[in-house]
Amino acid sequence: MIYYALEFTNNEWTLYHYDEELNNLPDIKGNEINKYFNLPDLSYLEDEYTTIEANWDNIEGEGYINIEITHPKSNDTYPFNSKYNNFSEFLKDIKDLENEIEIDKMDVSDWEYEKRDPYGSRGLSIRDFI
Known part of the structure; x- marks a missing residue:
């Protein structure tokens, strides 16, 4: 059996693979x-x-x-971390990552708006507290 680790960093996929004794075999990158x-x-x-x-x-x-998404105006960074124990679920989420990132970006915008205007963002005004 060949063991492997897949990694996406620095805009590139890399496949590290190993033999049965866990000796490192040549890495595979990019389209390969x-x-x-x-x-x-x-x-x-x-x-x-x-x-x-x-x-x-x-x-x-x-x-x-x-x-990690950084809000352009505040430079606050928001991490979104997911852990997987099933490879098929990992691949499914990788293929749907574009939609997930768009949702995360909307969440970041909402949180930043709420930080700037905590009551108005919820439709409240000072009259609601008097």
């Missing part, structure tokens, strides 16, 4: 990984305000997807 896994290119989702790190380790049988 598509021979083994049909992974989407996530680099277009990253920008100066969004970073993505994803990892799956079949030796440990777990993985994670970490997204």
Whole structure:
């Protein structure tokens, strides 16, 4: 059996694989990984305000997807972390990451608005407290 770890960092997928004695075999990067896994290119989702790190380790049988979104005006950073114990669920969420990031960005905007105007953002005014 060949053991492997998939990793997305710095706008690129990398497949680290090992033999039965866990000796490191040559790493596979970029489009060569598509021979083994049909992974989407996530680099277009990253920008100066969004970073993505994803990892799956079949030796440990777990993985994670970490997204950090920085609000452009406040420079506050919001992490969104997910942990997985099932590879098919990990792949499903990787393929749906664009939608998840859009939802996360809306959440960040809502939180920032609520920080600036905690009562008005909920439809309250000072008269509600008198």
